[in-house]
Amino acid sequence: MKDYLIRVMTTNKEIRALAVNSTQVVSNAQQAHATTPVATAALGRALSAALLMGSMVKTGHETGLKIIGDGPLQKIIAEANHYGEVRGYVANPEVDFITNQAGKLDVARAIGEGELFVYKNMGLKEEYESSVPLVSGEIGEDITYYFSKSEQTPAAVALGVLVDTDCSVKAAGGFIIQLLPEASEETIEQLEKNLAEIKSVSKLIDQGLSPEELLEKVLTGFKFRVLAEREVAYQCKCDRERTKSLLVSLGQQEIEEIVAQEGQVEIRCHFCGEVYSFEEAEVEELFTKVKSMNQLD
Ligand SMILES: [Zn+2]
Known part of the structure; x- marks a missing residue:
């Protein structure tokens, strides 16, 4: 049924x-x-x-x-x-x-x-x-x-x-x-x-x-x-884009420390177990983008 x-x-x-x-x-x-x-x-x-x-x-x-x-x-x-x-x-x-x-x-x-x-x-x-x-x-x-x-x-x-x-x-x-x-x-x-x-x-x-x-x-x-x-x-509504904003909210320093140690950062969705991993280049790009957006404010 x-x-x-x-x-x-x-x-x-x-x-x-x-x-x-x-x-x-x-x-x-x-x-x-x-x-x-x-x-x-x-x-x-x-x-x-x-x-x-x-x-x-x-x-x-x-x-x-x-x-x-x-x-x-x-x-x-x-x-x-x-x-x-x-x-x-x-x-x-x-x-x-x-x-x-x-x-x-x-x-x-x-x-x-x-x-x-x-x-x-x-x-x-x-x-x-x-x-x-x-x-x-x-x-x-x-x-x-x-x-x-x-x-x-x-x-x-x-x-x-x-x-x-x-x-x-x-x-x-x-x-x-x-x-x-x-x-x-x-x-x-x-x-x-x-x-x-x-x-x-x-x-x-x-x-x-x-x-x-x-x-x-x-x-x-x-x-x-x-x-x-x-x-x-x-039905979970998580996706890669939303996960990126979570990374940003966790703070650049903390994320970069994890990437330096592990080579990447992984975020696991609480609701569905999906794992999103981000490599160093992507993390760098993300925070560069955040920085340039903050400067525009
Ligand atoms: Zn999810």
Whole structure:
């Protein structure tokens, strides 16, 4: 099954919902970063959430999640745009296998206590950032809390990644359900009842449920209309030119020292693992160009 997401609205206009199958996305991320199972689960949940939240921003805008915790994973970044492109990484992809008492991957313990930041890049380099403390470290609950606290929209967020015994990704995805201001008491009660029935979103995806079928389950008793459907993919936006500006920001002296020692300088993209290497001549040319541009200022 192809990875895609859908955005729907109930016909009574009381609930907005999104669901995604991100199995291939998370699998690509797992391979790019060689993440251990608990790191895969954490990164995969963050990537799935970023995809769902990315589809809620306007065309051309981007959104990202940054989770900073005191657990061994340290930091998770996931960012997505309106077009269904997402990328991300964890600071420590090699974190040891951690399971909880139920024998499940313990994402909360791997993340620890900390903070969730949500940023929105609305073009023109304007970044809007807000943060909430982590309430559980399970990511889904933390984003639920973010919606109620920062966006003042009651929401239910479920995210899941099923990792196979060989560390590969069996299933991944999730949903976000938002109650609109018109929601009645009956709607809220029915929705709560439906949500209580859903034990594991990743298992449902593993059973073959599509995003539509997932929402049919969550929205039992409601009719809904699909407003948008979009393919999603793990897609990095790094390139050689952007990497050059990173070199410049690191400073001429530091870069030249590395080149003198190693004969070249290598920059590895955090998001996709791509390595860009620059030889002495290219580094020299770059800083000469920067210098002449600075003189023009
Ligand atoms: Zn990259």
